[in-house]
Amino acid sequence: MIDFRSDTVTRPSQGMLAAMQKAPLGDDVFGEDPLTNALERETAQRFGLEAGLFCPSGTMANQIAIKNHSSAPGSLICDQRSHVYLYEVGGISFHSGLSPILTQDEAGLMQPSSLLAALPNPHDLHKANAQILVLENTCNKGGGSCYELDQMQALSQLARENNLAVHLDGARLANAIVAKGYSEKEVGACFDSISICLSKGLGAPIGSLLLGSADFIRSARRLRKLFGGGMRQTGQLAAAGQYALDQQWDRLAEDHEKAAELGQLIAQQAYCEELAPIQTNIVLFRLKEELSPQAFLDQLAAKGLLAVPFGGQWIRLVTHLDISAADMQQAKQILRSI
Numbered sequence: 001m002i003d004f005r006s007d008t009v010t011r012p013s014q015g016m017l018a019a020m021q022k023a024p025l026g027d028d029v030f031g032e033d034p035l036t037n038a039l040e041r042e043t044a045q046r047f048g049l050e051a052g053l054f055c056p057s058g059t060m061a062n063q064i065a066i067k068n069h070s071s072a073p074g075s076l077i078c079d080q081r082s083h084v085y086l087y088e089v090g091g092i093s094f095h096s097g098l099s100p101i102l103t104q105d106e107a108g109l110m111q112p113s114s115l116l117a118a119l120p121n122p123h124d125l126h127k128a129n130a131q132i133l134v135l136e137n138t139c140n141k142g143g144g145s146c147y148e149l150d151q152m153q154a155l156s157q158l159a160r161e162n163n164l165a166v167h168l169d170g171a172r173l174a175n176a177i178v179a180k181g182y183s184e185k186e187v188g189a190c191f192d193s194i195s196i197c198l199s200k201g202l203g204a205p206i207g208s209l210l211l212g213s214a215d216f217i218r219s220a221r222r223l224r225k226l227f228g229g230g231m232r233q234t235g236q237l238a239a240a241g242q243y244a245l246d247q248q249w250d251r252l253a254e255d256h257e258k259a260a261e262l263g264q265l266i267a268q269q270a271y272c273e274e275l276a277p278i279q280t281n282i283v284l285f286r287l288k289e290e291l292s293p294q295a296f297l298d299q300l301a302a303k304g305l306l307a308v309p310f311g312g313q314w315i316r317l318v319t320h321l322d323i324s325a326a327d328m329q330q331a332k333q334i335l336r337s338i
């Protein structure tokens with residue numbers, strides 16, 4: 001099976017497994033796991049932020065950040081396509097007691113004018129005051145779309161002028177940095193907190209990092225315990241994460257090339273009504289109205305290719321490090337044969 005369902009399906013590479021085997025271990029709830037401490041500290045430094053927290057999942061990292069930045073009642077502003085709104089089980093409301101205010105912009109990339117229009121009047125006693133802005137880069141539901149640096153800077157400035165905390169859901173931030181060429185520190189300067197998934201395109205088996213100020217991470221660590229995410233001998237996972245950051249970051253460009261290749265081919269097929277612009281490792285396309293997405297996916301699966309339905313007539317394919325050159329040849333043949 002050639003698995004394009006997600007970049008989460010990757011397995012640890014040989015080099016990663018070797019790094020994991022060598023890891024010294026300590027109890028991370030006691031703050032004694034050396035590689036976890038180093039991973040948290042060094043990744044924060046890389047982004048110009050003070051401290052980091054290793055979390056079991058991106059969802060937990062985002063939800064801890066949201067809770068840590070807020071105090072109910074209040075509201076959170078994000079795009080309608082945001083993962084924190086669509087795919088985190090309503091955690092914004094459940095964990096933090098916030099109501100979401102949704103903006104609607106092309107490819108899930110918020111415009112400063114939309115943020116301005118979304119801000120509730122702080123003097124209106126009917127309104128839940130806005131406390132947090134959440135941006136997503138790359139935006140998954142937007143087809144792996146990326147912000148320009150000046151867009152993030154403008155949104156951040158506007159949010160801070162209005163006393164909002166600014167959080168970045170950077171599950172695939174490495175893809176955006178590789179695609180756009182801005183630096184980690186330039187991104188870090190725009191945000192009060194950033195979550196980064198090690199288990200997506202970077203290829204680690206588990207884990208996300210939450211980055212922020214030393215004070216922010218101190219209280220986030222308590223919230224991680226509250227959420228049941230305090231972990232013990234995490235050294236092997238931290239070794240995998242460190243290896244992912246050091247060795248499997250630059251190669252994301254290959255995934256982007258593969259996504260572009262697949263997109264080019266799909267756009268020419270009779271079943272494709274529309275292809276979303278491809279900026280990173282996600283291919284989104286819309287099937288012709290008369291076709292059933294499930295029947296289409298079943299046909300692909302029968303030929304050895306897995307993809308996922310993405311709402312309505314949309315289909316998503318994600319490229320990643322376990323897609324070989326041979327897989328690409330095979331995949332193209334399958335996509336042409338339907």
Ligand SMILES: *Cc1c(COP(=O)(O)O)cnc(C)c1O
Nearest residue numbers: 057058059060083136140169171
């Ligand atoms: C995958 C993802 C997350 C977090 O996912 P987990 O499966 O909980 O690690 C958060 N935001 C975005 C945009 C994602 O794609």
